Amino acid sequence: MDTKIKILVAGDVRGNFRQLFQRVENINKKAGPFEILLCVGEFFGTVEQNEALSAYKNGNKHVPVPTYILGPCSKETQTFYTELEDGEICSNLTYLGKRGLYTLSSGVKIVYLSGIEKPDSIKANDDSSRLYFDKEDILSIRNSCVMSKTSASDYKGVDILLTSQWPYGLAEDSKTASKLISFLCKEIKPRYHFCGFNGKYYEAAPFRIPSDKLTQLELCTRFIALADVGNEAKEKYIYALSLTPVEKMRVLDLIQKTTNEIKCPFIGTNFRDITVRGEGFDNKQYFYDMEARGDGSRKRGGRGGGHRHDKRPKIMNIDQEKCWFCLSSPEVEKHLVISIGENFYLALAKGPINEFHVLIMSITHIASASLLTDHDWQELTKFKQALREFFKSQEQVVCFTERHYKSSHLQINALGIDEGYAWKIKHAFEDKAEEFNLQFETLPELTSSQMLPQQGPYFVAELPDNSTLITRQMKHFPLHFARDVFCSENLLNCEEKVDWKDCKLDKDEEVEMVKSFRKMFAKYDFTL
Known part of the structure; x- marks a missing residue:
């Protein structure tokens, strides 16, 4: 070849x-x-x-x-x-x-x-x-x-x-x-x-x-x-x-x-x-300093990657020093970091919807999951599976969402939701899609970056039943769409949390929440 x-x-x-x-x-x-x-x-x-x-x-x-x-x-x-x-x-x-x-x-x-x-x-x-x-x-x-x-x-x-x-x-x-x-x-x-x-x-x-x-x-x-x-x-x-x-x-x-x-x-x-x-x-x-975590040394990684591109790579305006999510950047709030793998890290979401709201992000600058190599995808899958097992132990299911639109760095939101609400999740997405006049396609389980659009922006949600909802209808796409769904009246009923800025916590609260999540997640953390 x-x-x-x-x-x-x-x-x-x-x-x-x-x-x-x-x-x-x-x-x-x-x-x-x-x-x-x-x-x-x-x-x-x-x-x-x-x-x-x-x-x-x-x-x-x-x-x-x-x-x-x-x-x-x-x-x-x-x-x-x-x-x-x-x-x-x-x-x-x-x-x-x-x-x-x-x-x-x-x-x-x-x-x-x-x-x-x-x-x-x-x-x-x-x-x-x-x-x-x-x-x-x-x-x-x-x-x-x-x-x-x-x-x-x-x-x-x-x-x-x-x-x-x-x-x-x-x-x-x-x-x-x-x-x-x-x-x-x-x-x-x-x-x-x-x-x-x-x-x-x-x-x-x-x-x-x-x-x-x-x-x-x-x-x-x-x-x-x-x-x-x-x-x-x-x-x-x-x-x-x-x-x-x-x-x-x-x-x-x-x-x-x-x-x-x-x-x-x-x-x-x-x-x-x-x-x-x-x-x-x-x-x-040259390694980023994680000593402030206070829980001993962890695996430090990153493949020096950045963006992985296909036919039309989607590259945003990038200044890695100012990027909130590149782990080597001084702008990263490192006290939010929960776990670090080879190419990805897990962190508490800023302005979380609840204490089980975390992000999977690339260590170096990658624009979207559609640009990941097979090697990267394997590690991303390991993080997702670890979270599924962890949330199951908490009698919860997890939904993963990614918005590749007006966002320069790969971010996958993972939100834990009580098992009793699992059947409501897909309906909540359908209701909000209708409200915003969006058309979603339903795909089987997301198993490869090649299943995602190789050109242009998209929004994707991986549901607990292993089905995948995806749309490329991104003109004027609502930036808080995923939170709109999760916080809607017929799901978590906390519409006051749609904007993450309204959910910001004090640093001390964030530190304690990270410490708690890390302790509970340790059994499932393959990076340890």
Whole structure:
């Protein structure tokens, strides 16, 4: 079976949307299908040029391949990103966000970093600070890539690194290059590093990054800079590659040397100013801190994944440092965490409906369950089965719901309901569906991510009788729909709890509720 994945990468578009998408459509017909198109550098142009997107937004024109863009590199273009709250510009066109790591369903690992390196003259509260990345951004990405790797032979690098700015050591003009990007490349060891922003095409000979504390492997990187779309010099602005995901490659293939390799351009570069606060980049420090849990050490994991994608990956505006649910993020309220597996963790719901309302969430940034690999799905199933057995011991049944709509991180709500009410649950969903004029399809037991829509948003509910309700009718979908159902008069009769904000607890109450649930759940917790 052919495991190679076809991907397109384009340089700065600068408002030349029609030219880019026409070229992509032709390439896709001749050599496709391509799974994804990635754009580095500036995507938007002038106000007048950007009006050409209207035809794609209103459906008169179609973006031929799922396309993902980086953020702004100038104050002039940052204004075009202000309304992209959920990342989606139009069908098949999405803004990735400031930085992140995600994995296609095929296993291809892609790291992205928007903008340019923050000058010392820019203050932290400057309105244009969204244009810039700094040491903390590099640390966050680096940690996301390596957080699950605990031995020197475990880390094999990532497949693709996307940046707009060039790394220091490869650019002719060192003033326009970034030493932080060089450091990031050295640390995460991408097989391909694409960038733009310099207006020219340049492909360096492969270079091998030396082994370090993280891995004993000397991994090879290919650096490729792309010209602007439609440039007058007709330099190359689009690059097609076909690759096998790094995690599916043999080590011998990864370390096999070629005859035209050059010396690693980062050797001899002084990164002391980056690592002066050594604790930030110490390999022993990149795991999230769960010591506050007070119940001893637990398994710490995550496969450095992020998003798993299929034909049209749904990627939202992602800033992992600000994500409430990425476990490595400082925004996560870690006192809510109940249990941690390899790729998922269990936590008390914020503003719970009752003391048996919990969430199953991916440790790293994955948008939805439809994007999970088979390996991920197996662990998710183990969490669900453990909860079913636990709730049964409490004379309850459990209902799992997922809303993949205006939510950037995979969240599966699990709510325990008294067994005597089990027969009411499906009727409650049907009543609310009728109230909101929604059409649901009934499926058998959900046993694979392939049973979920591979493109676009959806809502799914797994009922205690093992049937599954699903809808893709998501335009103006009520965000509190699941809570509307559970809190309805003919089920739990607590309609005052429909909005989670009205159910928020004090931190001390949350801590006690987590402690209680963890103690009761321990017998069924396979991660212990």
